[in-house]
Structure formats: C-alpha cells, structure tokens
Amino acid sequence: MYHYNDFDEAFVRERVTQFRAQVERRIDGSLTEDEFKPLRLMNGLYLQLHAYMLRVAIPYGTLNSAQMRQLAMIAERWDKGYGHFTTRQNIQFNWPRLRDVPDMLDALADVGMHAIQTSGNTIRNVTADHFAGAAADEIADPRPVAELLRQWSTDHPQFQFLPRKFKIAVSGSRHDRAVTRAHDIGLEIVEKDGEIGYRVIVGGGLGRTPMIGKVLRDFLPQADLLPYTEAVVSVWNLLGRRDNKYKSRIKITVHEHGIEEISRLVEEEFQQIRPGFAGFDRGLLSHIEHFFAAPAFSEKSAAPYDEAYQTDPVFRSWADTNLTEHRHPNHAIVTVSLKKHGATPGDASAEQMRVLADLAEHYGHDELRISHEQNVILPHVHKGDLPAIHDALKASDLATANIGLVSDIIACPGMDYCALATARSIPIAQQIATRFDELKLEHDIGALKIKISGCINACGHHHVGHIGILGLDRAGLENYQVTLGGDHTETAAIGERAGPGFSADEIIPAIERLVMGYLDLREGRDETFLEAYRRLGPAPFKALLYPEAKANAA
C-alpha cells in the first residue's frame, strides 16, 4: 500500500501545526466561530448533538495494521474506546474535546493518515471497491487511481470552494461494489481491445434528489484520467448553482443542462487543459502502482480449511456467508462483520481494532479494508489459516456469520449523534437485526440489503437498499418511510417509496411482514428479494406492508 513520501509527510504535519494554532486562536477569542468553523471543517471536525466529531479519511478504505492500532490508541486515549466506520470508508470519533483534536491529528500523521477534506465543499475522500487487488472478477486494482486522485485533489487550489461537496468512487471489477453510480463521478476500470481505460459516470447521488449517474465517456484512455477529471470538476465549478444548496450538486447541473451539453463543455475544457498535463501525472500513476503490487501468495496446503469446513458447522456457516472468492485459488477474502445482532452497525472497540490489526499482520499481508457497508475486510488470507482466524474472531465477538443477510444493515449515526438527523437510525437497525436473529430465518431469507438513513441526506444509502428506511420527523414524532427495489450495484436503481411512513413502534413489525411475505412470494430459495421484487412489481410487497389498505380495497 501507499506510503507517504517526504512531501506528503511535511504537508500533513504543516496542516496539523496550522490547525493547532487555529484552535488556540479560537479559544483565546482571536477567531470567531464563523471564522473558525470553515477551518475546523476543512480538517474533518464537526460539532454534533452531544460533542465534537472527528471524521478521519481512510483513503479507498485501505489500512495497515499499524494504522489500525493507532486508531485503537486514539479511540482509547481521546475518545470513549471505540470508533464508527462510515458508509464512505471513513472512521468517526464521536467524543473528542476541542483541545485534544490537534494531538489526535498528529497521532494520525504518525501513521500517514489525516482528516483533510472529509468535510466542506471540496473533493472528499476517494472511495474504492473494498475487495480491490483481491477480487476474482477484477480487471485492475482501482487503488492506484484512487491514490492519484487523492493526491491531485488534496488542497487543489481550484477546488477548495466548490459549489458543494464532491465525491468520487473507483471500481476495477465487473461487479460494482463501490456504488459508483451514486457518486458525483464514478470511475469504472474497463478493458477494450486489450487496453485499460475508464468508463466515466457522472451526476449520480443520493440525498434529497436521488439520481443514478449517467455515462459521460464510455472509454477514457488511461493517460487522460487526470485532465479529464479536472475538466469535469472545472465545468461544474463554474456552472454549478451556488444560489441554492439543494440544487448545487453536479447531479442537478447534469439534469438541468443535459448530459450532451455537459459532455460538450467538458470536452472543450479538456482540450484546453490537456496540454498542461505533460506526463507527470502518468509517471506518478505508475510510481504509485508499485506500492500496490500483489503480495507473494503462499502455496501451502489448504487442508485445515477443508477439515474445519467438514467438521465444524459454526465455521461452515461463517465460511459460507463471510468469505468471497479470491483471485488466487488457495486464498479467500474475509469479511469481518461489524453487525453483531443488536450491536451498532460499523462500530468497533479499540480491543477489536487491535485483534483485527493482529490478524492482518499475522495472516493477511498486513492489509485491512473498510467497506462502505461498514464491515472490515482481510483481503488476502490463505484458506489454511481460516480456522485460526475464525477462532480469534469468535473470541472477540467478531465472528457473526451474516454478511449480505438481513442483519448486515447499513445505518448512519442518525439522531443518536448527528446534528442534521431528523430521526434515529441505529436503534431501528439494532431491533431489526435482533428480531431476525430470534426468528432464526436469516440464512433462509438469503441475500437482502436493508439500508437506513436518519435524514434525507441519505448517508445510510437508503435509496439503493433492497429495502430502504428513511427516518423523518412527522409532527414531532420519529417516522420511518420505506422504499423498495433499490440496488447499489452495476444494475443500480433508486428504490420506490412504498407508501405512508411507520411510527418507531410499527416499523419493525412492518419489515418483518415484508420479509416473511417475500418468503411466500419467491419462486424458490434462489430467487432473492430483489429478483422477486423485479419479477412481481411493487403491488404484492406494498400489500404486505399495508394489509389494512388491502382489506379496505377488497
């Protein structure tokens, strides 16, 4: 993985020094809150309902063991002993004190991490497929591109005061695990006639006005990546609406001007700026690529795996749900669930972080990933080591076998923490997971994505959940709206609103009726919830959610 050079190191340290002085000036009264707020946001520091919150970037979701241990140390020393992994591959600390934040940032810089541009109207943390470099279906590792974009976008003078935030995701596989179609720019690595290039998708996004991105260029040659991306952001920077924050994202710009007009403007800008990119960017990309070379995969025997799989039903259940095919046949990708039934989705204690760091160091080529689905991944594990890993995970409450199932729920922090939220999301996720665990049916139910947001901004990706739940404030009460049929993958779709919302007491039984009803509607165990929905349309699913309406109509 990428290691900071002297330039990166000096830049990040200087930012910490600057921020330390800014904090001091805020405390001694030389800076007003209005002056300080944009400065703290540039460094990832929010003020939430109960405390400050520091959002730390985990670029393209990749961590090594030393970094994970440092996150554990920070959680214990300056927070309440845990961290929250987010839907954009960041980690959030929920309880820092203002005076401690510069020290926390210094501790991050010690391991080549920062919180720069995790907030504000800038290009945010670049996300990528969490199985990058390991997936069997991969065309090329998306992380070098993501790292190049991180370096290019960090402190880019032209892009520090954009109309609004700007999010980029990169995928290198046929299966889209990076939600590229719900990003301002989604880059898909594609292959044409043996040549690697990018499909550039623009104008996707969730939030108030959810939209699936549109293809701006079907095949962008590798060499044109940075100038073309810069052209896209530049065109939007001038055209994007600054008069209305709800219309400022590039999805609205694309919608208002049309993809053809945007394409014309981007090509024009691209032709103009391209000569300025004289090849340094390409040289840098190939330099970065060296950092992401595949590890030396062991050829030892996988017999311990086969034996455990045959003899240990708990291991088998975990292996069946939490492992993904690796590009090397003797290896597997391990997804460690941070969704123990009843726990907070995405939270890990400092102790759990250390266990994960140890496992990565001993068995996983020192690599960890954070997924946008708020789980932790050991991307390169030899199958023979899986029984030992499973034992260690069990001992730390990390062996829940539920990846991709009904209890593997994405949930934003909601009104338990977030100042923007209109309702809570964490307790809804906890209760749904606990209920389906009691029913002992989740393996029978199969692949199902429930995604919960506590406000219209949709950090919980509810629009692209097979079942989406949106928490709102309706006349002073928490109210939950259900959307159906969303999809976050290469066949992306925005879910449709099912009907009136449910109270906090009604939502869990409603989801139970919906999922249990699906079991009767499906054509067999192989037909997933989403497939059944696509085959039957919304009507039978709405009837499950609103049995009274059906009775009244009859």
Place this chain on the structure above:
Amino acid sequence: MPRPFTPKVVTANRLLEGDAVWRTVTGDWSPRLSDAELIEDARTAELRLLEAAAEAHLVVGAYLADATKAETGPKPTHFREAFRTRGPSNYAHGKQADIQEKT
C-alpha cells in the same frame, strides 16, 4: 399572522467539550435543561439569545428551543431536545452517564 409564542430555553454546545448546555436565570451555562430559564415572551427570548451570542468564548451555536414548564424545571417538548439532555441510545455515554437529571 405570526405564530403565538411558545415557551423557550436558550441552549448551545460548550466550546471546549462540545456537550449540550442550557442558559440559567443567572446567565450561567448548565448541563441540565431543568436548570434553564424558561422564557415566556418573544422579546425576552430575543434579548437572551443576543446575550448568549456574546458568550462565544464559552459556547457555540446558541439557539432557542421549545420547552415546557414542569415542577422540576423546564422539560423538552421535542424528541431531539430530549436526546440532547441524555445522550445516544446505543451506549450509556454522554449526560445519561455523566450527570444526574433532577426527577
């Protein structure tokens, strides 16, 4: 027609710790909503908010929140303000662990 005035408290977050605080009759900041001054008219509310804004060295983002009178002092009327008096529901962190609210 302007909406009829409903009783308010002045609330904010502390600059250094970031936790929720409420303004008392004596102009101090308390971690308990029940200690707050319950303001019954719009002009006083406006004045108190201006006074709070002058205390930017202590608090951030002061605003008026609806509250209602109870024997033990003001109580929240909206769930968001109720959460601010307690802390998150997933862990016993924040005020529910750190301070004792009057019952």
